[in-house]
Amino acid sequence: MFVILIFLFTTISYGYSEQKDYSRYKKFYVNHANESIYRYMIDLAESHDNLDFWLLARNTSIILVPPELDNEMQQELENIGAVYKDTLLAVEENQICEERCEPYRSKRQSTGFFNNFHRYDAIVQYLQFLAAKYPDHAKFDSVAKTAGGRHLAVLRIAPYRRVGKKLVYIQGGSHAREWISISTVLYFVTELLENFNYYQNYLKGIEIGVVPVLNPDGYEYTHTRDRLWRKNLNFPPGGYCRGVDLNRNFGFKWGYIGASRNPCSEVYSGRLPFSEAETEWVRRYLVNNQYRTKLVIDVHSFGKYLFYPWGYQLGSAPTKATLHQIGQQVAKAIYKYRGTKYSVGTASQLLYKAAGGLDDYAYGALGVPLSYTFELPGSSFRNNPRDIIPIGKETTAGFIEFIKIVNGLS
Numbered sequence: 001m002f003v004i005l006i007f008l009f010t011t012i013s014y015g016y017s018e019q020k021d022y023s024r025y026k027k028f029y030v031n032h033a034n035e036s037i038y039r040y041m042i043d044l045a046e047s048h049d050n051l052d053f054w055l056l057a058r059n060t061s062i063i064l065v066p067p068e069l070d071n072e073m074q075q076e077l078e079n080i081g082a083v084y085k086d087t088l089l090a091v092e093e094n095q096i097c098e099e100r101c102e103p104y105r106s107k108r109q110s111t112g113f114f115n116n117f118h119r120y121d122a123i124v125q126y127l128q129f130l131a132a133k134y135p136d137h138a139k140f141d142s143v144a145k146t147a148g149g150r151h152l153a154v155l156r157i158a159p160y161r162r163v164g165k166k167l168v169y170i171q172g173g174s175h176a177r178e179w180i181s182i183s184t185v186l187y188f189v190t191e192l193l194e195n196f197n198y199y200q201n202y203l204k205g206i207e208i209g210v211v212p213v214l215n216p217d218g219y220e221y222t223h224t225r226d227r228l229w230r231k232n233l234n235f236p237p238g239g240y241c242r243g244v245d246l247n248r249n250f251g252f253k254w255g256y257i258g259a260s261r262n263p264c265s266e267v268y269s270g271r272l273p274f275s276e277a278e279t280e281w282v283r284r285y286l287v288n289n290q291y292r293t294k295l296v297i298d299v300h301s302f303g304k305y306l307f308y309p310w311g312y313q314l315g316s317a318p319t320k321a322t323l324h325q326i327g328q329q330v331a332k333a334i335y336k337y338r339g340t341k342y343s344v345g346t347a348s349q350l351l352y353k354a355a356g357g358l359d360d361y362a363y364g365a366l367g368v369p370l371s372y373t374f375e376l377p378g379s380s381f382r383n384n385p386r387d388i389i390p391i392g393k394e395t396t397a398g399f400i401e402f403i404k405i406v407n408g409l410s
């Protein structure tokens with residue numbers, strides 16, 4: 001009965017057209033002064049599906065707490081002696097205007113595309129526009145079909161559309177609410193195509209496959225119903241909560257740790273590895289190109305981290321020294337633009353252990369030599385549109401550094 005009631009409630013609440021109201025939610029910043037507080041926060045994340053951990057790092061965590069858990073949360077933190085700060089989300093983010101703001105004018109007036117965040121249809125049209133404008137170097141494809149009936153948009157970039165000996169795969173937007181990851185990947189492809197002559201020396205023999213929005217259903221949902229939605233929108237058969245965390249659905253050490261079997265969890269791993277149309281398409285694409293794929297990049301926000309495998313365990317990857325050194329080189333290229341400092345390491349060390357991400361899968365199951373995850377700058381999933389260009393530019397510098405390195409690989 002309980003299950004049926006929840007099902008009815010969620011179904012009805014989706015019937016409203018307004019956005020989910022977060023005005024009474026609080027954002028807690030917790031200082032992990034010692035290992036035991038860090039461990040405690042990991043336990044809390046695993047045992048409380050209704051606490052939304054925006055960040056869970058070694059030394060700090062950021063948690064979104066619903067009003068009904070506010071007192072309990074404060075009590076728990078005081079009991080363990082943790083130093084924390086809490087603010088109303090609405091107060092902290094009242095300076096952020098993402099949509100329908102005063103028009104922000106950038107220098108890149110040619111399209112004005114990077115003055116704002118865009119809906120999925122507009123992004124697809126933009127990618128088609130780029131492919132039509134640069135037919136020698138870019139091709140648009142529409143692939144897979146999500147639970148919501150949307151297709152994934154792929155842009156393939158290769159000099160004179162030759163089949164590259166080496167493939168680079170880049171994806172953004174696997175978590176619906178991380179809008180800046182999408183605009184950043186779009187900025188990169190735009191920069192590359194608009195200045196192709198400048199970059200073409202690095203691109204010889206290289207093909208780049210780009211999926212700026214891996215989770216279009218979830219992304220649209222963040223625009224229409226729930227700005228802080230993370231997962232896709234798939235309903236498991238007979239389930240009462242929707243959505244699979246695509247970042248826990250890749251089939252390497254799937255479900256081993258840091259993922260949940262509970263469909264209501266923010267880190268639900270899905271029924272099976274690659275149960276989702278989005279991840280299954282990525283699997284097929286990478287398997288079909290297994291031996292020429294040299295670099296895989298998964299873009300997320302936030303925290304200024306550059307991760308390499310392993311995410312699922314603390315033990316070192318066989319080529320850890322190389323992965324680390326290349327990561328540092330890329331972080332340095334980003335730093336040069338405006339001083340943004342990334343931490344380079346494994347997610348298992350810098351955050352917590354979690355299995356089912358693209359980076360571990362590409363490296364561990366397919367032997368892709370360079371496999372990384374970006375967590376872009378910020379302290380929220382919401383960004384002012386004026387962040388789009390600087391974050392786009394500095395991250396593009398990092399991607400280009402990666403491509404130069406791939407160019408030098410045998």
Ligand SMILES: [Zn+2]
Pocket residue numbers: 174175178247300301
């Ligand atoms: Zn993410």
